[in-house]
Every structure is written in structure tokens, then in C-alpha cells.
Amino acid sequence: MSEILSISIGNTGTKIGLDFWELLCLEENIDPCGKFNSLHQNWKFGYHKFFNEVSSQTYTPRALFIDTDPNIFSIVNTKNLFNPAYTISGIKSLNGNFAKGISSKYYNNESITLIDASLENLRKLAENSNSFEGFMITHSVAGGTGSSLTSILLEKLSEEYPKKIKSTISVMPSENNNEYLESYNVMHCMNSLIENADITFSYDNNALKDICKRTFRTENIGFDNYNRLIAHAMSSITCCIRNDGCLNESLNANLNNHISYSPMHFLITSQFPLWPPEKTCLPPEYSDYDITFEVFNSDYFMIKCDITFQKLMQTSLLYRGNCIPRNISLALNNVKFDMKIEFVEWYSRGIMCGIDHDIPEIFPKSELVKITKHAFLCFNSCAISDMFIKLLSEFDISYANKICLDRIHQEGFDDEVLINDRERVKMLLEDYGEAAKEYQYDESEV
Numbered sequence: 162m163s164e165i166l167s168i169s170i171g172n173t174g175t176k177i178g179l180d181f182w183e184l185l186c187l188e189e190n191i192d193p194c195g196k197f198n199s200l201h202q203n204w205k206f207g208y209h210k211f212f213n214e215v216s217s218q219t220y221t222p223r224a225l226f227i228d229t230d231p232n233i234f235s236i237v238n239t240k241n242l243f244n245p246a247y248t249i250s251g252i253k254s255l256n257g258n259f260a261k262g263i264s265s266k267y268y269n270n271e272s273i274t275l276i277d278a279s280l281e282n283l284r285k286l287a288e289n290s291n292s293f294e295g296f297m298i299t300h301s302v303a304g305g306t307g308s309s310l311t312s313i314l315l316e317k318l319s320e321e322y323p324k325k326i327k328s329t330i331s332v333m334p335s336e337n338n339n340e341y342l343e344s345y346n347v348m349h350c351m352n353s354l355i356e357n358a359d360i361t362f363s364y365d366n367n368a369l370k371d372i373c374k375r376t377f378r379t380e381n382i383g384f385d386n387y388n389r390l391i392a393h394a395m396s397s398i399t400c401c402i403r404n405d406g407c408l409n410e411s412l413n414a415n416l417n418n419h420i421s422y423s424p425m426h427f428l429i430t431s432q433f434p435l436w437p438p439e440k441t442c443l444p445p446e447y448s449d450y451d452i453t454f455e456v457f458n459s460d461y462f463m464i465k466c467d468i469t470f471q472k473l474m475q476t477s478l479l480y481r482g483n484c485i486p487r488n489i490s491l492a493l494n495n496v497k498f499d500m501k502i503e504f505v506e507w508y509s510r511g512i513m514c515g516i517d518h519d520i521p522e523i524f525p526k527s528e529l530v531k532i533t534k535h536a537f538l539c540f541n542s543c544a545i546s547d548m549f550i551k552l553l554s555e556f557d558i559s560y561a562n563k564i565c566l567d568r569i570h571q572e573g574f575d576d577e578v579l580i581n582d583r584e585r586v587k588m589l590l591e592d593y594g595e596a597a598k599e600y601q602y603d604e605s606e607v
């Protein structure tokens with residue numbers, strides 16, 4: 162049994178974590194109080210990897226919640242599912258400033274206490290597992306807490322658990338946000354993800370916004386919708402891990418199947434269909450070809466990027482629900498041709514494919530109609546360069562105009578920390594360019 166320990170950090174990380182656990186409970190037949198419903202027809206044993214048995218037929222998530230802001234825990238602790246001992250909070254939010262979280266003033270008093278308590282609790286979670294495989298961290302790279310505490314914790318985890326896989330579900334900020342300090346948070350956190358994380362599933366609020374608009378056909382959407390999209394993606398990422406499935410059946414398999422050079426571990430995901438827009442209409446009948454075609458459409462990528470002129474590297478495609486292998490094989494051949502999907506020269510395995518026949522769950526109060534199948538695509542590609550270029554460009558604008566630099570200086574840092582972070586991200590961008598061969602990094606783009 163290779164268990165996974167989930168860690169939710171900061172406001173965004175916690176909200177996504179809660180949505181993920183809600184969905185997981187539905188998929189694993191565990192009620193909101195942790196009671197396992199063994200009468201349900203389709204139960205499997207996957208829940209053991211994510212839940213710990215506390216008494217007969219009663220389970221609690223292997224989950225830790227950490228935030229500098231104590232308010233979020235009033236939400237976590239209203240849920241009977243979680244053990245309150247595994248929610249760790251500080252006194253006050255970092256107010257969107259990573260430098261505060263890593264500054265010696267704060268670090269010696271607050272962060273270190275939070276991190277020590279987190280490590281202690283992770284040790285307990287690890288003791289309650291047979292041989293845990295790794296960690297899955299949800300956070301926003303733009304938040305003060307989501308960037309700084311994640312960076313510190315990742316470094317500590319690398320020291321204490323060098324062989325365990327550190328995977329992250331990392332949310333990138335929206336474009337054109339006015340929080341200029343965020344671009345420094347992002348750069349700091351990206352540097353740390355490059356150095357200390359093994360797999361990063363990247364989600365971009367801007368891409369999620371467009372997907373939601375298209376799916377719900379309304380402008381009235383917000384973070385709750387984005388978080389649910391991410392939770393759905395996490396359900397697909399963990400689907401085969403939970404069910405010893407056909408593809409990416411462990412974090413380690415995810416690593417081996419998607420990453421060949423460890424810093425280049427920023428993966429892009431997409432899913433189609435999400436769900437029909439209105440409860441009143443019947444779910445449209447998508448063919449296996451439709452879902453295969455659309456899942457490669459960059460409109461559904463959860464990161465803003467385009468693969469039209471970019472080649473793919475490691476790529477896996479999981480079908481969930483009533484899909485027929487023969488149809489999928491035909492659909493894939495056609496889609497590869499119709500969409501001119503190409504791979505980098507050094508990658509010869511093509512698209513790795515699997516089917517999990519269980520129909521995916523949806524959030525109960527979401528007014529959505531259940532669909533009978535969907536495809537979930539996960540791939541590594543030089544197209545992720547679009548994301549790095551955008552993040553570097555936002556950083557450069559803030560830095561050139563000295564926006565909010567005083568807030569970094571006040572915490573005892575000079576500009577060197579920012580320059581180093583930027584340098585590391587730029588190096589990775591160049592690595593992706595090298596891998597694509599055709600793609601050349603152009604400083605004027607940033």
C-alpha cells in the first residue's frame with residue numbers, strides 16, 4: 162500500500178483541499194462523517210491510500226491543513242471528516258507578502274512554529290501508514306502564505322524525506338491583477354518548486370475562468386468554480402492511484418511517465434467534457450472521437466498555452482466512464498492526424514492511454530448533470546513556456562517600476578533574493594527551449 166499524504170497550504174490551498182476531499186468521499190463511498198458505505202455496489206479499496214481508518218468502517222483523510230490566517234480553520238473544523246489536530250494555523254495572514262513568511266523576524270516566531278508543528282503532524286500521518294509514497298500539496302504560488310510556507314516546507318520535506326515524491330497542485334495568479342507584489346511571491350515559489358518539487362500540476366486562474374465561462378455560459382463565476390475544476394482534475398490525477406488502475410497508478414508512475422529531466426516537471430492538464438451547462442438540458446452525447454478531439458483543444462487546457470507550434474513530450478490520456486477501447490484507438494489515430502499532434506524527436510512512446518470504467522462523480526449541490534464519460538489529458542510540453550514567459554514578464558514590469566519593493570526591503574531583504582529567483586525561472590525556460598530544439602528563448606519577449 163503506497164499512501165499519499167495531502168497538505169493544503171494557505172487560503173486557496175485549503176479551499177481546493179476541501180473540494181478535493183468532498184469529491185473523493187463521493188467517489189470512495191465515504192459519507193461526510195467518515196463512515197464507509199460498504200453496501201454501495203462499486204466499492205474498491207482505493208480509499209486506503211488517502212484515508213486512515215480510525216475505527217471500524219470510519220475513516221479520516223490523511224490530510225494536513227496549514228495557514229498563517231486562523232480564519233480558514235473555522236471552515237475546516239466544521240467538517241466532521243477531518244481530525245482538528247491536523248489543522249495548524251498562525252495568528253494573522255501574511256498579507257500577500259512572501260518576504261514576511263521567510264524573514265527572520267517572522268520566521269523565528271511564527272513560520273518556524275507552523276513548520277515544526279506541520280512536520281510533527283506529517284510524521285504522525287506517516288506512522289499511521291504502511292509505506293507512504295509521497296505528498297500532494299495544494300497552494301497558490303501568488304499568496305504570501307501559499308508561496309513562502311510552501312517553499313519552506315518543500316525544503317524541509319526534501320531534507321527529511323528525500324526519497325518520497327513531492328507533488329504539488331499549484332495555482333498561478335490571474336492576469337492583469339493589481340497585486341504587484343504577487344509577481345515576487347510567484348517567482349520565489351517557482352524557484353522553490355523547480356528545486357524541491359518532483360511533479361507540479363499547474364493551474365492558471367485565467368485559463369480556469371475562460372473554461373468556466375465557456376462551460377457555464379455565464380459571466381457569473383468565481384473562485385468556487387475554479388476550485389471545483391481543480392478538484393475534478395485532482396480526482397482524475399488520483400483515480401488510477403486509488404484504484405491501482407491502468408495508467409499512472411502511483412505518484413512514482415506519474416513521475417516516470419511524464420518527466421525525464423527533473424526540473425522540467427511542470428505538467429499541463431485538460432478535461433473534456435466538464436459537464437453540460439444547464440440542469441434542464443440532457444447531457445449531450447459525445448462520441449469517443451469528440452472527447453478525444455476536444456481534450457487536445459487548448460481551450461480546455463487549465464494553463465493558458467498553445468500547442469499549435471509546440472511539440473509534446475510525455476503525454477498520458479485517461480478515459481473515465483463508458484468508453485470503448487476500439488473506438489478510442491480509432492479516435493486517437495484520427496485526432497493525431499487531424500490536429501497534427503507531434504512529439505519531440507527524443508520521445509518515442511506516443512500517447513499512453515488508459516480507461517477507468519467508473520463514471521466520475523460531480524459535486525452534489527452544483528446543479529450539474531452527470532456525464533457518462535470524459536477524457537483527462539496530462540502532458541509535459543514546451544508549450545508551458547508561455548506560462549513562464551508571462552510570469553517573468555509580470556515580474557519584470559513590477560521590478561522595473563520598483564513596485565512594492567519597499568515591502569520586501571522592510572522584511573530585511575535586498576533585491577538579490579528576487580534576482581536569484583528570476584534567474585532560476587529563466588534558466589528553466591531555457592531548458593524547455595533546449596528540449597524543443599525549435600524553440601529559442603528570446604529575451605525581448607519577456
Ligand SMILES: Nc1nc2c(ncn2[C@@H]2O[C@H](COP(=O)(O)OP(=O)(O)OP(=O)(O)O)[C@@H](O)[C@H]2O)c(=O)[nH]1
Pocket residue numbers: 170171172173174176228229230254255256257258301303304305306307308332333334335338343366384385387388
Ligand atoms: N483558484 C483560486 N485562486 C484563489 C482563491 N483565492 C484567492 N486566489 C488567488 O490566489 C492568490 C492569493 O492567494 P491566497 O491563497 O488567497 O493567499 P495565501 O496563500 O493564504 O496567503 P496570504 O493570505 O497572503 O497569507 C491571488 O492570486 C488570488 O487571485 C481561490 O479560492 N481559488
